[in-house]
Amino acid sequence: EAGVAQSPRYKIIEKRQSVAFWCNPISGHATLYWYQQILGQGPKLLIQFQNNGVVDDSQLPKDRFSAERLKGVDSTLKIQPAKLEDSAVYLCASSQQGGAQETQYFGPGTRLLVL
Amino acid sequence: GDSVTQMEGPVTLSEEAFLTINCTYTATGYPSLFWYVQYPGEGLQLLLKATKADDKGSNKGFEATYRKETTSFHLEKGSVQVSDSAVYFCALSNAGGTSYGKLTFGQGTILTVHP
Numbered sequence: 001e002a003g004v005a006q007s008p009r010y011k012i013i014e015k016r017q018s019v020a021f022w023c024n025p026i027s028g029h030a031t032l033y034w035y036q037q038i039l040g041q042g043p044k045l046l047i048q049f050q051n052n053g054v055v056d057d058s059q060l061p062k063d064r065f066s067a068e069r070l071k072g073v074d075s076t077l078k079i080q081p082a083k084l085e086d087s088a089v090y091l092c093a094s095s096q097q098g099g100a101q102e103t104q105y106f107g108p109g110t111r112l113l114v115l
Numbered sequence: 116g117d118s119v120t121q122m123e124g125p126v127t128l129s130e131e132a133f134l135t136i137n138c139t140y141t142a143t144g145y146p147s148l149f150w151y152v153q154y155p156g157e158g159l160q161l162l163l164k165a166t167k168a169d170d171k172g173s174n175k176g177f178e179a180t181y182r183k184e185t186t187s188f189h190l191e192k193g194s195v196q197v198s199d200s201a202v203y204f205c206a207l208s209n210a211g212g213t214s215y216g217k218l219t220f221g222q223g224t225i226l227t228v229h230p
Contacts, residue, residue: 093218
């Protein structure tokens with residue numbers, strides 16, 4: 001079974017530029033998550049999708065971050081404009097139905113450096 | 116809101132030593148508890164989980180017991196190996212309130228095992 005795919009793996013941009021990350025979850029998984037992991041901290045949820053609808057985006061800085069999951073499969077996360085404090089690893093995860101007892105499967109992450 | 120606290124790290128041990136990484140949590144309702152591990156250069160992966168009080172999760176020689184009375188989920192291993200060197204994250208998932216199965220992580224504990 002293929003795992004969660006993410007691209008790119010690394011990205012370096014200057015502040016105020018825009019950037020986009022892509023995620024392809026495990027086939028058949030209805031729930032998709034984007035987490036932000038700042039160096040030395042645990043991951044923090046940015047947004048959660050159930051199929052192609054948003055379930056939780058309470059921690060997403062909506063003035064600069066946006067995400068979509070068209071057709072309930074792939075997802076993109078965009079930052080525009082980027083700030084220095086956005087430097088982090090962006091993790092995508094998926095689970096079958098999003099239940100609290102379910103295992104979430106993580107992709108390798110995209111490491112973003114904002115200069 | 117929900118929160119997870121892990122012992123201050125990092126932890127350095129010799130091979131075959133006993134390992135304990137403390138984890139306590141604050142949550143409403145009946146969360147599920149997880150330990151995720153991140154090996155060098157790899158993504159987050161589930162190590163073990165427990166979904167109700169007094170359950171014991173186990174995998175690869177690691178164990179953790181869900182203690183509701185002390186709100187704890189400490190990770191233990193009787194004899195660590197060099198290959199166990201990684202970052203360990205305690206996390207919870209709660210279906211109640213404003214949570215929809217998202218993971219709330221601790222800050223992570225870096226484990227280094229020397230031969």
